[in-house]
Amino acid sequence: MHVALFVTCLVDLFRPTVGFAAIKLLEQAGCRVEVPRGQTCCGQPAYNSGDQANAKAIALQVFDAFAGYDSVVAPSGSCAGMLRVHYPELFANDPENLPRAQELAERSWELISFLTDVCCVEGVAAHWERRVTYHDACSGLRELGIKRQPRQLLASVSGLSLDEAPGAEVCCGFGGTFCIKYPEISDKMVTDKAADIVATDADAVLAGDLGCLLNIAGKLCRQGQQIEARHVAEVLAGMTAEVAPIGAPR
Amino acid sequence: MLATSRNFTAAAQAGLANDNLQRALGLARTGFPLRRRLAVERLPEFEALREAGRAIKDHTLQYLDFYIEFYESQVVASGGKVHWARTPAEACAAVLQICRSVGAKIVTKGKSMVAEEIGLNDFLEANGITPVETDLGEYIIQLRHEPPSHIIAPAIHLVKEQVAETFRAEHRSLDAGRPLIEPRQMCDEARAMLRPRFLAADVGITGANFLVAETGSSIVVTNEGNGDLTQVLPRVHIVVTSIEKVVPTFEDAATLLRLLARSATGQEFSTYTTISTGPRREADLDGPEEYHVVLLDNGRSGMIGTDFQDMLRCIRCSACMSHCPVYAAVGGHAYGWVYPGPMGAVLTPGLIGIEEAGHLPNASTFCGRCESVCPVKIPLPKMMRHWREREHAKKLSPTVYRKGLSVWAWVARRPALYHALAGTAARALGWAGQGHGRFRALPLAAGWTTVRDMPSPEGRSFHSLWAQYKKRGSAR
Numbered sequence: 001m002h003v004a005l006f007v008t009c010l011v012d013l014f015r016p017t018v019g020f021a022a023i024k025l026l027e028q029a030g031c032r033v034e035v036p037r038g039q040t041c042c043g044q045p046a047y048n049s050g051d052q053a054n055a056k057a058i059a060l061q062v063f064d065a066f067a068g069y070d071s072v073v074a075p076s077g078s079c080a081g082m083l084r085v086h087y088p089e090l091f092a093n094d095p096e097n098l099p100r101a102q103e104l105a106e107r108s109w110e111l112i113s114f115l116t117d118v119c120c121v122e123g124v125a126a127h128w129e130r131r132v133t134y135h136d137a138c139s140g141l142r143e144l145g146i147k148r149q150p151r152q153l154l155a156s157v158s159g160l161s162l163d164e165a166p167g168a169e170v171c172c173g174f175g176g177t178f179c180i181k182y183p184e185i186s187d188k189m190v191t192d193k194a195a196d197i198v199a200t201d202a203d204a205v206l207a208g209d210l211g212c213l214l215n216i217a218g219k220l221c222r223q224g225q226q227i228e229a230r231h232v233a234e235v236l237a238g239m240t241a242e243v244a245p246i247g248a249p250r
Numbered sequence: 251m252l253a254t255s256r257n258f259t260a261a262a263q264a265g266l267a268n269d270n271l272q273r274a275l276g277l278a279r280t281g282f283p284l285r286r287r288l289a290v291e292r293l294p295e296f297e298a299l300r301e302a303g304r305a306i307k308d309h310t311l312q313y314l315d316f317y318i319e320f321y322e323s324q325v326v327a328s329g330g331k332v333h334w335a336r337t338p339a340e341a342c343a344a345v346l347q348i349c350r351s352v353g354a355k356i357v358t359k360g361k362s363m364v365a366e367e368i369g370l371n372d373f374l375e376a377n378g379i380t381p382v383e384t385d386l387g388e389y390i391i392q393l394r395h396e397p398p399s400h401i402i403a404p405a406i407h408l409v410k411e412q413v414a415e416t417f418r419a420e421h422r423s424l425d426a427g428r429p430l431i432e433p434r435q436m437c438d439e440a441r442a443m444l445r446p447r448f449l450a451a452d453v454g455i456t457g458a459n460f461l462v463a464e465t466g467s468s469i470v471v472t473n474e475g476n477g478d479l480t481q482v483l484p485r486v487h488i489v490v491t492s493i494e495k496v497v498p499t500f501e502d503a504a505t506l507l508r509l510l511a512r513s514a515t516g517q518e519f520s521t522y523t524t525i526s527t528g529p530r531r532e533a534d535l536d537g538p539e540e541y542h543v544v545l546l547d548n549g550r551s552g553m554i555g556t557d558f559q560d561m562l563r564c565i566r567c568s569a570c571m572s573h574c575p576v577y578a579a580v581g582g583h584a585y586g587w588v589y590p591g592p593m594g595a596v597l598t599p600g601l602i603g604i605e606e607a608g609h610l611p612n613a614s615t616f617c618g619r620c621e622s623v624c625p626v627k628i629p630l631p632k633m634m635r636h637w638r639e640r641e642h643a644k645k646l647s648p649t650v651y652r653k654g655l656s657v658w659a660w661v662a663r664r665p666a667l668y669h670a671l672a673g674t675a676a677r678a679l680g681w682a683g684q685g686h687g688r689f690r691a692l693p694l695a696a697g698w699t700t701v702r703d704m705p706s707p708e709g710r711s712f713h714s715l716w717a718q719y720k721k722r723g724s725a726r
């Protein structure tokens with residue numbers, strides 16, 4: 001299968017290792033992976049700010065950059081949700097471009113759900129000696145139904161055990177521009193999230209979205225907690241030795 | 251009710267700093283969602299019921315003109331009267347005119363959010379009529395001169411010690427030695443005060459959860475039975491409600507009632523479901539002599555046919571706010587008008603204007619929990635986004651924010667430039683942050699770093715590493 005990686009702007013800027021981990025996992029699943037050069041961002045900041053014109057312009061650029069691949073895969077439920085769910089809504093009243101949006105939506109996937117639901121991967125060959133807890137990022141969970149998939153793959157990581165937090169499905173307060181526009185509310189939400197994580201026995205928190213992870217790791221660091229934060233793909237690809245936890249010194 | 255939604259940010263900060271409020275919200279945060287989940291788990295067809303509920307409301311809204319007029323004709327046929335009100339002022343005037351016609355001094359009230367919307371209590375008081383709230387929560391906040399903070403639990407922002415204090419301050423007959431510690435004791439105290447007023451009232455005002463077109467009936471659900479006493483004891487019953495509450499048949503209302511109680515409180519059915527059809531008939535043992543319905547529009551009909559029509563499906567169950575992490579952080583008063591939480595974030599701008607209520611649809615992470623629990627599947631985040639689109643088009647959002655966004659978008663539409671800038675930024679930030687792995691403060695990112703650290707980038711952008719890998723066969 002010929003797969004295009006949608007790197008996502010946050011992975012590109014903050015944590016390229018997640019991109020390489022995604023490629024490794026996809027190649028292990030038998031995919032041929034390419035990274036189209038014409039990509040930047042999915043356009044969510046514009047879309048969620050009510051700027052339809054820019055959101056559409058960026059979406060059209062995504063259509064072009066990702067034309068012709070069997071599948072488009074992003075290591076983020078939020079960006080994958082944009083491609084799968086929101087582009088067709090964005091072009092709902094545009095008969096010229098709607099078919100392109102729908103066509104892209106049908107072949108766009110979040111990484112972990114693609115590995116399990118499409119490639120039928122049942123386990124990975126990684127090892128990580130940790131007790132982890134998993135944060136279900138909102139878009140992945142509620143727009144794409146991602147819940148069981150990461151847990152299934154994590155169960156195959158030797159040495160790893162999962163300690164569920166009661167509030168795993170509650171938003172961490174990132175919300176893109178929300179955390180800048182309403183910092184006090186965001187702070188309250190991420191403080192609650194951190195407390196929920198700290199109350200488990202986990203020594204690491206994993207998630208499938210870098211936005212949430214930057215927020216959660218940033219809060220845990222500020223509080224001086226010794227809990228590491230990582231993208232789930234790094235763990236599944238066995239690449240934890242190659243990069244320090246999010247927010248930790250190199 | 252006077253709106254203060256413009257002050258959302260300051261009110262939210264005040265809410266976050268209010269210890270009693272945070273204690274009260276902490277209890278509410280887990281209670282309602284847990285009870286709803288258990289109720290839903292006990293009903294395997296709940297999802298199918300949601301779909302049915304949505305279909306009933308969509309159908310009714312599509313033919314609202316027909317159903318609402320049919321409803322009126324049935325109210326008239328059963329001996330009642332409908333008063334159409336385009337605005338809050340018209341609705342208040344209609345209520346006052348009815349009260350005056352029977353020389354009313356005391357009016358008992360069941361909980362009605364539409365009555366809050368039109369500011370009925372203040373209006374009646376200004377006109378020499380004493381309104382007495384009979385729902386326990388409403389009664390408490392009436393004593394405290396506060397607006398409700400939740401559409402089904404109006405006093406949820408209070409802890410029980412505050413309620414006891416309020417009773418001690420306001421109930422002059424209250425024996426100082428009487429304990430007010432347990433909710434039951436406070437309930438008994440309120441009951442003792444309310445009983446004589448039920449009997450003294452000339453007019454009883456309730457809201458309506460549903461209006462049934464086929465029979466001209468109104469349906470009210472309560473858990474305290476105060477709705478019954480309010481509408482059966484006085485000589486006159488006035489239903490203060492709004493046009494989108496109408497449904498075609500009892501069968502439809504029954505479907506929605508099953509959704510309502512489970513979504514609201516996790517009950518299979520509310521304790522009291524009271525159906526009123528016209529005034530007392532000859533063979534009836536009790537009931538009012540007059541039955542009036544004041545039917546408010548206040549901007550709702552203007553939402554039909556727009557991006558916001560789906561909002562009129564709302565059955566006011568409150569599940570969206572009970573599951574909302576933003577509501578749970580700041581409480582209902584921050585929203586600054588009658589309807590808080592996600593449903594308020596969509597409805598309020600529709601009724602009082604996006605200029606006044608612009609913060610509400612912005613103060614959301616789009617986490618989607620509201621939509622996932624809404625019994626009539628209202629796409630709340632999507633409609634909040636539509637409000638943001640209106641704001642953006644009208645240039646109502648802050649200028650710096652719009653400027654920043656357009657610069658970012660301009661760059662994002664030029665991949666070569668974007669990659670060059672991202673590569674440089676990753677290097678610069680990665681270099682600056684390598685020692686600690688994070689920043690405690692960053693220029694231009696104070697909104698982020700005042701409350702949390704900013705993890706440092708690894709040091710190279712993915713695309714620059716990938717280009718290198720493609721050229722040399724190795725990324726690092």
Ligand code: SF4
Nearest residue numbers: 564565567568570624
């Ligand atoms: S929007 Fe939905 S969840 Fe919220 S109150 Fe209305 S019906 Fe209930």
